[in-house]
Amino acid sequence: MVALVVGGLVVFMLGGVLAAMGRTPGDGVLVLSALLELLVLVQVVWAAVALARGDRPAELLVFVLYLLGTVVVMPLVVFWSLAERTRWGHLVVAIGGLTVMAMVARLWQMWQAHRA
Amino acid sequence: MPDRTVDPTGDIPNIPRAASGEPRATASGFGRVIVALYAVMAVAAVSRSAVQIATRFSEAPIAYSLSAFAAVVYVLATFGLARRGPTARRLATVACTVELVGVLTVGTFTVAVPSDFPDETVWSLYGFGYVFIPLVLPVVGLWWLRRTRGGTGAPDYLT
Numbered sequence: 001m002v003a004l005v006v007g008g009l010v011v012f013m014l015g016g017v018l019a020a021m022g023r024t025p026g027d028g029v030l031v032l033s034a035l036l037e038l039l040v041l042v043q044v045v046w047a048a049v050a051l052a053r054g055d056r057p058a059e060l061l062v063f064v065l066y067l068l069g070t071v072v073v074m075p076l077v078v079f080w081s082l083a084e085r086t087r088w089g090h091l092v093v094a095i096g097g098l099t100v101m102a103m104v105a106r107l108w109q110m111w112q113a114h115r116a
Numbered sequence: 117m118p119d120r121t122v123d124p125t126g127d128i129p130n131i132p133r134a135a136s137g138e139p140r141a142t143a144s145g146f147g148r149v150i151v152a153l154y155a156v157m158a159v160a161a162v163s164r165s166a167v168q169i170a171t172r173f174s175e176a177p178i179a180y181s182l183s184a185f186a187a188v189v190y191v192l193a194t195f196g197l198a199r200r201g202p203t204a205r206r207l208a209t210v211a212c213t214v215e216l217v218g219v220l221t222v223g224t225f226t227v228a229v230p231s232d233f234p235d236e237t238v239w240s241l242y243g244f245g246y247v248f249i250p251l252v253l254p255v256v257g258l259w260w261l262r263r264t265r266g267g268t269g270a271p272d273y274l275t
Contacts, residue, residue: 061171065163077152084148092152099156 029093030078036100037074043104044071058113066110070103139266142208143198150260151198153253157246158190161238182222183237186250189215190238193257209261216254219243223251 047067057063077096081089143151165183173180189211196208223242236245243250 062167065167069159069163076155080148080152080155084144086145088146088148091149095149095152095156 029081029090033074033078033093033096036097037071040070040074040100043067043107047107057107057110059110063107063110066103066107070100070107073099073103139202139205140264141200142196142205142261142264143200147197147260147264150253150257151194153249154190154194154197154257157238157249157253158187158194160246161187161190164238179237179240182239186215186218186238189218193254197257197261205261205265208257212254212257212261215250216258219250219254 044067047063074096077093077099081092084092141147161183165180165187168180168183193208193211193215196204196206196211198204219239219242222237222239226240227242238246238250242248
């Protein structure tokens with residue numbers, strides 16, 4: 001969970017910085033996006049195991065929707081940025097990182113709400 | 117991008133016309149970032165209103181109907197900005213305008229009489245729950261539509 005928030009933050013910051021530098025997107029941003037996606041997938045598996053064990057977060061439906069949502073964000077964002085090989089491609093990826101961060105935070109909230 | 121390769125004045129034949137005269141694609145350059153933001157908001161708004169309406173519509177029909185309306189507006193704005201052509205441009209302009217009016221109206225309403233909105237919509241409190249993106253996005257969107265409509269041309273750093 002913490003790794004994911006940090007991962008999202010790293011993608012967001014790096015995307016933002018590269019965009020500010022006016023660099024054109026290269027493999028670095030792709031590798032980083034793939035790493036973030038990997039973290040997201042780990043979280044999905046972890047959550048799936050917890051749900052299968054009978055752990056229930058607050059608002060189960062919303063939780064599952066968010067979980068599925070986090071999986072598709074980075075692939076879509078990378079796809080959308082590939083056609084734009086300018087600094088703005090980086091900013092698009094940065095927004096993806098921010099979105100994943102926000103969604104993970106919300107997931108965490110729902111998970112905590114059920115524990116409390 | 118310019119479809120006329122011959123200068124209409126005839127002075128310099130076969131030299132592409134300056135891009136400044138023609139409307140530019142709204143989804144390239146900085147526009148790609150705007151479309152990405154709109155897409156995120158569209159997905160967020162659609163999912164939120166779908167869940168609200170499916171699970172507890174009777175609790176707050178007005179707020180949830182408004183959620184659904186906002187979701188449709190975001191979807192239309194996303195498509196309008198992502199596609200080329202005068203129809204898409206008009207669609208995007210209308211959607212961004214409706215969005216701006218919506219966020220200002222609902223925002224003001226939720227601040228003035230919060231009791232009428234028992235549950236949040238994307239536009240509640242001027243989009244506070246979405247770090248005010250709903251408030252900023254339509255302004256940026258409309259500005260970008262103006263920038264790309266042709267005639268003046270966007271500055272180079274935005275392409």
